[in-house]
Amino acid sequence: MTASAPADRCYRHPDRVSWVLCSRCGRTVCGECQQQVPVGVRCPDCVRELAQEQRTLQRETRVANGRPRTAVGGRVRQWLAQPAPVTIAIIAVTALVGAMQILPGDLSSQLMYFLGYSLVEPWRFVTYALVHAGVLHFAFNMMVLYMVGPAIEQRIGRLPFLAAYIVSAAGAAVAVAWLTPMSAVVGASGAIYALFGMMIGMQRMIGRVQPALLVMVGINLVITFMFGGISWPAHVGGLVIGLALGFGIGWVHKRMRGDQATKAAWLVIGGVAVVLAALFALRIALVL
Structure with missing residues (x-):
């Protein structure tokens, strides 16, 4: 029996280290094996399987009212098989809140982050x-989340990913409290930059960081400082927090597997959260 490749190595080329996962099955694939799809990549096996399934689906479905249906008349809902449910849920909730912003009332002012408000309304650390x-x-922001989030979610788990996202958003707000305390902030950019940092940190811990990722982060940082109205403390703070999470979780996953890796990842996320809480408490102490 042939031993399976380690989690951080290509399943077809065990001598090649990679952090890129197939967006369908979650297996690690190297640059040669990656098959580009509109969002993310897929492995060659999944590409063949999906092609076969599509051919079978075309034979077994009939079109009614312009919508695909199965042979027994049921609608095909492939989105239910989405491999990154937390990422999709975050996008859905953010889209719902965004739609509510067009209704009467100033929803942004009720949910945005501002240091003075956060002392009595702590939910603003996340709702902004x-x-x-x-x-x-x-x-x-949602496009980048959909591009980066699934790979991290599949690697570290759903609940740890959700916790890391929340901690990242709160941490970016703490950075704003320190660097531009009089500014009000909205948007998921701080958390998105943290996801960039997590990807960089985790990739670096097991091998080489993808150059395309570094270029993307570099371009976005340049844009951050080129245009007004952008909260650079949230972006830079989020990136730093993400790097801390990424290096910590990457170190854990390099040395552990299974439940042990998950528990250790929780310790990393909790440790970063404690440090951020201490920094915010210190900032409030200096203000008061």
């Missing part, structure tokens, strides 16, 4: 990431 300054602001 659900409101955006416009459609383009929302679309860009």
